[in-house]
Amino acid sequence: MSTGPFLVTSEQTSPITDFYRGRSLFITGGSGFVGKVLVEKFLRSCPDIETIFILIRHKKGNNPAQRLEAILNSKLFESVHETSPELLRKIVAIDGDMTLPGLGVSPSDLDTLKEKVSVVFHCAAAVRFQEPLKISVDMNVLGTKKVIELCKKMPHLKALVHVSTAYCNCNREVIEEKIYPSPLEVQKLVNITSFLEEFKLLEKLTPRLLNGWPNTYTFTKAAAENLFQEESVDFPVAIVRPSIVIATWKETLPGWTETFNGPNGLNAAAATGLLQTMLCDSTKIADLIPVDVVVNLMIAVGWRTATHRTSTIKVYHCTSGQDKKLTWGQLITLMFPYALVYPTSHVIRHPQLKFTTNRLWNAICKLYQHYIPAYLYDLFLRLQGEKPKLVGLYTRLHRAINTLEFFSLREWTFLNENTKRLSLELSGRDIETFSFDISDLEWSTYFENYAKGVRTFLFKEDWSTLPAAKVRLRRYNTIRKMRNLLVLLIAFRLLHKISQTFRHLMALSFNYISSLISVSMEIAQ
Structure with a gap:
């Protein structure tokens, strides 16, 4: 039956797009990895949105307008530039800083946001795991408090979506979609941090303050969640907790990423051959989640929070371990073949990464596979009159990896019933447009696009350089085989010498014992 020219079928409707039509948004962290994908998704999928205000601070001599221009000119927004460039004018930079009073927002900008x-x-x-506690508290706790205070001044506020992390309660093995007690009362944490910082004692006492949390990031994110419980009574708040956020899966550029933080840095270090060994339990779950899945859930949560008010703060886990289990060992098995098919021109050795749970063996492997080659290479650079660099690079790499050991040796169960129920509530075009269902995610295909993305977006290499990169890779593979053969020959030679020495010692011992027996017999006679 025809629906007629003026009727719209349920498959054509989009409750989420309808909700955001004509609305203005305010985004903190819009210049970050997740924030950029969020902004781009809104432009493509909710083109009738009125304005997206992004809080941007001055950085490295660039003002907020300059930084916004750089963001919008990145590869991620290429599709918007080509199809609807006029939408880019909907993005407005708000000069501000999360660490300043009132977020550093001017009175005129504040009036605009409120209106x-x-x-x-x-x-x-x-997000840096090794960030000093004072910086993490200022940004993740006090910064969040300032956002809440600003939101309370917005008379038209329908929803506040806070992006936390699934690991903010990593002191537990099974984690539900609820807010757990804070590791330390928020105000007490702020007071202690300020007091200890003033007397230069904070760095020394930080491990005791963390009290079971592995780093300042997860610790302060847990405290920030409690802040919402304290400050957001009868307030339209929801929390999204992603696990380990990685490159895009489908939108808008499969495999897109731009940061060397976290797993992207490990992937890049492994793809170049820099990282050869790591302390990790290959049987544990690597809970990775593509950034576009996270963003789709965030947008859907904003809609759900505004249209279905609840008396409690809803928490939504955005994780993969329950639905698309992937172990660290499987990750390596899937990832490395593509690192060899799409090698980067920055490769310095044949890529191969081995996991171990034995700290002593890992230390031996680091010495043999990392530091000895690094010192030899830097010695060669010194002889050439150049500045050494590889030892320092490995020192920084190991420092970063050490902060990940807590996570690479353990696994968690993240329950996600709220997220699953929300997925079932999507209807019409929203089922496809804002899907965060990963049931059809194929890790093998994903990691092929990821390998391409590392080459294209992280190392910014043109595909015309691929043949030369493959030649370079084959050369390093030949060097690796020759090195292994040489080590084998040296080991065989040493074993042969040891064997000869052993036989000689055995013969001497036998002769000595025979002599003793003969002398004893003569004496006895």
Whole structure:
């Protein structure tokens, strides 16, 4: 039956797009990895949105307008430039800083935000695991408090979506979609941090303050969640907890990434042959989640929070371990073949990464596979009159890897019933447009695109360089085989010498014992 020219079928409707039509958003962390994908997705999928305000601070001599221009000119926004460039004018930079009073927002910008904004996405965070506690508290706790205070001044606010992390409760093995007690009362944490920092004692006492949390990032993100419980009574708040966020799966550029932080850095280090050994349990789950899946869930949560008010703060896990189990060992098996098919021109050795749970063996492997080659290479550079670099690079790499050991040797069960129920609530075009269902995710295909993305977006290499990179890779593979053969020959030679020495010692011992027996017999006679 025909629906007629003026009727719309349920398959054509989009409740989420309809909700965001004509609305203005405020996004913190819009210049970050997740934030950029969020902005781009809104432009493509909700083109009738009114304005997207992004909080951007001055950085490296660039003002917010300059930084916004650089963001919008990146490869990620290429599709918008080609199809609907006028949509880019909907993005407005708000000069501000998460660490400043009132977020550093000017009175005129504050009036604009209060008048227009109805949905807020709080993505900004200090994400480095080794960040000093004072910086993490200022950014992740006090910064969040300032966002809440700003939102309370917005009369039209319908939803505040806070991006946390699935690992903020990593002191537990099974983690539910709920807010757990804070590791330390928020105000007490702020007071202690300020007091100890003033007397230069904070760095020494940080391990005791963390009290079971592996780093300042997870510790302060847990505290920030409790802040919402304290400050957000009868407030439209929801929390999204992604696990390990990695490159895009489908949108808009499969395999797109731009940061060397976290797993992207490990992937890049392994693809270049720099990282050869790592302390990791290959049987444990690597809970990875593509960034576009995270963004789709965030947008859907914003809609759900605004249209279905609840008396409690809803928490949504965005994880893969329950639905698309992938172990660290399987990750290596899937990833490395593509690192060899699409090698980077930055490769310095044949890529191969081995996992071990034995700390002593890992230390031996690091010495043999990392530091000895690094010192030899830097010695060669010194002889050439150049500045050494590889030892320093390995020192930084090992420092970063050490912070990941807590996660690479353990696994967690993240329950995700709220996320699954929300997925079932999607209807019409939203089922496809804003899907965060990963049931059809094929890890093998994903890692092929990931390998291409590392080459294209991280190392920014043109595909015309691929043949030369393959030649370079074959050369390093030949060197690797020759090195292994040489080590084998040396080992065989040493064993042969040891064997000869052993036989000689055995013969001497036998002769000595025979002599003793003969002398004893003569004496006895």
